[in-house]
Amino acid sequence: MTVYFLKGVQVHKAIVVFEVEGGLDKSLDGHRRDTMPIVHAIRDAGWGAEVVFFRPEWAQELFTYVTANFDAYISRVNPGHVPGGEGDYLDLLTRLSAAGLVGMSTPAEMMAYGAKDALVKLNGTELVPADTAAYYAVEAFHHYFPVSLSYGERVLKQNRGSTGAGIWRVQIADKNLAAAVRPGTALPPDTMIKATEAVDNHTEIRELGDFMDFCDQYIVGDNGMLVDMRFMPRIVEGEIRILLVGPHPVFVVHKKPAEGGDNFSATLFSGAKYTYDKPEMWRELVDMFAQARPVIAQKLGGDGIPLIWTADFMLDTAPDGSDAYVLGEINCSCVGFTSELDMGIQELVAAEAIGRVMERFAVEIPA
Incomplete structure (x- = not known):
């Protein structure tokens, strides 16, 4: 691998792409279906690119190898697929960014x-309704959500889910009761509610208290939370x-x-x-x-x-x-x-990634 020293900065003209083994997002070759198109597009642009799989027990070796051979990383890892949880993986990415690599995307960007x-941080803007809230503790959820639901249909969103898992449309099952409830009144735990999950649109009829107990799983654990947002009929x-x-x-x-x-x-x-x-x-x-x-x-x-x-x-x-x-x-x-691979997005990704490295070093990198 050719190494350039420009203004005292070691530049490899190489980008590593992180993946993890297994998961439903993989093709027969073991990669995400859009990973190798990105790698090939970077290589076609004259840069080096390589896929590296993350395992927690390899974290230190990966840090040493990547910092010695690459200028940037691209994360193509679904956090829910990381063995043992995402903590070790995000820690590695943070360390690589601190070591000077261009991170795409960094853990800070992912979290922000x-x-x-x-959505809650943006509820003072015109982008989201002002009554959008988040619950970080089970006690707060059980205290405030029965009041929130009295104002009308709500949507609860877990932080960890994907493809609609843990996103629930919640409404009072009895339409007459829903019309009669005074907004701002805490609904009792035995109120029958109708909950529809976005993952497959299946609907469950259950008591409010029982449903909230079920949703506690979304709040406990690392980065657990539930966002409570007004249902948008349109x-x-x-x-x-x-x-x-x-x-x-x-x-x-x-x-x-x-x-x-x-x-x-x-x-x-x-x-x-x-x-x-x-x-x-x-x-x-x-x-x-x-x-x-x-x-x-x-x-x-x-x-x-x-x-x-x-x-x-x-x-x-x-x-x-x-x-x-x-x-x-x-x-x-x-x-x-x-x-959308036939739209050439992989070429746009490669150009943007390479451009970010060149901007970081603020020098013209020779071909």
Whole structure:
């Protein structure tokens, strides 16, 4: 491997891509389906790229090897797939960033942008409803959620889930009771509720207290929390996702839930239909998000933009009757784009990653 010394800085022109073994996101070759396209795109650009698998027992060896041979890392690891939990993996990434490698994305960026309580940090903006809340303790959840539900349908979101797991639409089962409840009144534990999970749109009828006991699992443990957000009825018209590479919007996905019942999930697994559009077709939304991004960065703690990330919006109705957009989630830990490889996103990712290394060293790296 060629090593360049530029202004006293050792530059390898090489980027490591992290993965973990196993998990439902892997293809027959053991990689995520979008990992090797990224690696090949980096190599086609004249840089070195290599996939390295993380195991907790290899952490120190990986640190030594990566710092000696690479300028940057790209994380393609679903935190839920890390053996023994994500702590050791995030610690390695933090150490690599501290050692001078360009991190994409760093644990700080993942936590700032990707944690579900990012919505709570933004509830002073026009992006999310002001009554969006987060519960970090079981006691607070049991105290406040019965009151929150008295105002109308709510959505609970766990911090660790993916593809809709642990995201629940919650409503009072008896419509007459729901209409008669005085907002601000704590509902009793035996109130019958209807809960629909986004992972597959299945619905359960159970007592409020029993359901809350079930949800305690989402709060306990590392990075546990539940976000409590107002249900947006126009979700049935579809969720609108902007996929970005760095600051650049690449495409917009209109994800329409399967019709019928209390369906609200916008995941492919639940039967939602996806339409892929160019950003120009959603100009109002894309421009609004671009204008809001500095505010988002300020509220979430810095402008370290993730390498590959998404922002999901739901439609709402403004007081004047026009469409408005409500932010439902930001994802950046391990955004996949398998269905969009023919759009050339891997080349955009490679160019952005290489550009970040060149910017960091503030020098022209020879070919």
